Amino acid sequence: MKVVVFGAGYVGLVTGTVLAYVGHDVTLIDVRNEIVQAIQAGISPIYEPGLDPLVRRAVSSGHLRATTEKTVVDTAAVIYIAVGTPPRESGAPNLSSVEQVARTIGATLKSSKRPVIINKATVPIGSVYLVAGWVSEEARGRLIPGTHFAVVSNPEFLREGVAVYDSLYPDRIVVGTEDDWARERVLALYAPIVGRRFVHPPGIPKPALKDSPVPVVNVDSASSEMIKYAANAFLATKISFANEIAALCELVGADIVRVMAGVGMDSRIGGQFLQAGVGWGGSCFGKDVSALLYTGREHHYQLALLDAVHRVNEGQRLKMVQHLRNLLRPIKGRKVAIWGLAFKPQTDDVRDAPASTIIRELLKLGVQVSAYDPVALTNFRRMYPDLHIQYVTDPIAALHGADALMILTDWHQFQQMDWQHVARALNYPLLIDGRNLVDPQLARDAGFIYRGVGRGSGLMDPAFNR
Ligand SMILES: NC(=O)c1ccc[n+]([C@@H]2O[C@H](COP(=O)([O-])OP(=O)(O)OC[C@H]3O[C@@H](n4cnc5c(N)ncnc54)[C@H](O)[C@@H]3O)[C@@H](O)[C@H]2O)c1
Structure with missing residues (x-):
């Protein structure tokens, strides 16, 4: 045709x-x-x-x-x-x-x-x-x-x-x-x-x-149009749900990765989109959830669940900055390395990437940022010209003089890193792992002060944790 x-x-x-x-x-x-x-x-x-x-x-x-x-x-x-x-x-x-x-x-x-x-x-x-x-x-x-x-x-x-x-x-x-x-x-x-x-x-x-x-x-056409919005809203809901449970995990000493592995094995639930982290982003979820909320308002119907899904996600991005503020005092004048600018791995798409919100907040706090991404550097620089940061084409180069590393995209190449080398290359070995990419024990053994998402270990017997 x-x-x-x-x-x-x-x-x-x-x-x-x-x-x-x-x-x-x-x-x-x-x-x-x-x-x-x-x-x-x-x-x-x-x-x-x-x-x-x-x-x-x-x-x-x-x-x-x-x-x-x-x-x-x-x-x-x-x-x-x-x-x-x-x-x-x-x-x-x-x-x-x-x-x-x-x-x-x-x-x-x-x-x-x-x-x-x-x-x-x-x-x-x-x-x-x-x-x-x-x-x-x-x-x-x-x-x-x-x-x-x-x-x-x-x-x-x-x-x-x-x-x-x-x-x-x-x-x-x-x-x-x-x-x-x-x-x-x-x-x-x-x-x-x-x-x-x-x-x-x-x-x-x-x-x-x-x-x-x-x-x-x-x-019919109306149902078809609604299928798309409902599907994306549901996927966003799954992630926000995982992030909400992650927050509670931190408080009670449970580990969200283990929790969601157990939850996702239920065939009624499924394991996909239950990863806690910096929250969802990209060109679709935020826009489609907002569009449904708008449609609800047009029809005088409050979509309470989706409203919360949206709010949990916004809070999730800022939580990463809060972790940093808690662990690096004073925050002003520090330098932070960011790994990952794309909203998810395997793409150069940076539209509504969590990294954009997080970097903006860091700059407001007087933090210097050096950022690395395997494919999204050019797009990020083009889409966010107001974010004055240092772009580097090598992940280790981003670490020089930095007081912390934040992982914001779970690129496969980050999993292969020599973590001892990474910890040593930093000025101060603080790792904020926004994608739960690194095993917490492995990170601590490599010399990091490690902060993941929902990875409480307060009540765990360290022997069992290993
Ligand atoms: N990106 C995704 O993963 C994805 C998935 C499912 C659905 N969608 C939906 O698909 C649609 C497109 O998304 P996208 O990510 O491909 O957007 P995009 O911005 O990557 O592509 C849109 C293209 O349309 C072009 N364009 C704009 N006005 C035009 C015109 N008058 N004539 C010809 N071309 C024009 C732009 O130059 C651009 O290249 C959106 O509604 C999005 O919500 C996107």
Whole structure:
């Protein structure tokens, strides 16, 4: 099928590349010239494991191209809207990019064509109708929704860092529409993925035996839009829950890592997203929880649970700074090394990264910061130009003259460190482990004063703890 994708960011680029990989003819449209040029050269403009070779292959085989031109829309059977929907001050998502794209489609589409417009962006409930309205308004009566085109909700669930895997082997595909012909088109588009009819690409983890087709959730558009928000809100809830229990663990002498290992083994609960730490971040959880809270307010319904999920998370970031203040007195004039700026490992995405809040607080307290991240330094510097810190390209170099090390992203490479060497390289061997990455005993044996998250040991027999 001829596919056009508006927005070649984390979602649009991965989706488009994977659709090209399974045999579709894909054109990515983006307003940012630099990323269009990179894709045209067969290079992924974002750090996403396994994506680069797929982009190169798809571009060189002629299945994938990128442009800033909007005129190709007219030939498409499917048009994706995969632009950003960042939060406004009120918590409501900013739909101006979505509206801009919808109006572009309305202005350029001929009435003889009958494309399906897929809302891939995370958008408030009712957005399928909003988009349809913008398209037909711009077409000035030439295009009737449901007849000349249809808008379908098809939310995205990929995780940055494993986005290619998630797009090829999704847990489910959600299709929300009131138009049967449009649903059929979307199912035909995803048929190779649903039926697993493609060769597994090299460089991507192999799935555990998955012979059955990918489940398709066929629902109305409002339910589809709500599935996305509810899924993200639930994941954020799991993390905030783990962090709340972690706070109590510290007070009563329990160890959150052991507690959640035990809790997560219950098949009704599951072990994922129960890791206590600096709290959730990234471009989605905060924005989507805020959007649901906003929707609740619009309907005069108080989402008490989600409100708390949000507050626990904000407090969690500041707790890391509080630990530091308690252990380094006075804090003013100290130097702190930060390892990890990305909001999670395996990505260069720094949007709403916990590191941004924590560094801002440290700077306010008069602390000097030197920061290291394996891939996110450039993005962090670009996104937070007001944070005046020292960026270093070597983790050990960050430690020189520092009175503490804070680990804020659980990059795999940090697990391999020689901790005695790390402790010695610091001015003062204080380790604030915001990801519970290091075993507390190992850290103490290496000479650290160690502070993890929820790792109480007050009541533990040290012999048992070993
Ligand atoms: N990133 C994720 O992990 C993820 C996962 C699931 C859902 N989502 C949702 O997907 C949507 C996109 O997220 P993202 O992370 O890919 O955002 P992004 O910022 O990485 O990408 C958006 C792209 O759209 C482009 N754009 C903006 N206006 C445009 C226009 N008028 N025409 C063409 N291109 C335009 C931007 O230049 C940018 O490259 C959001 O609604 C997000 O909530 C994101």
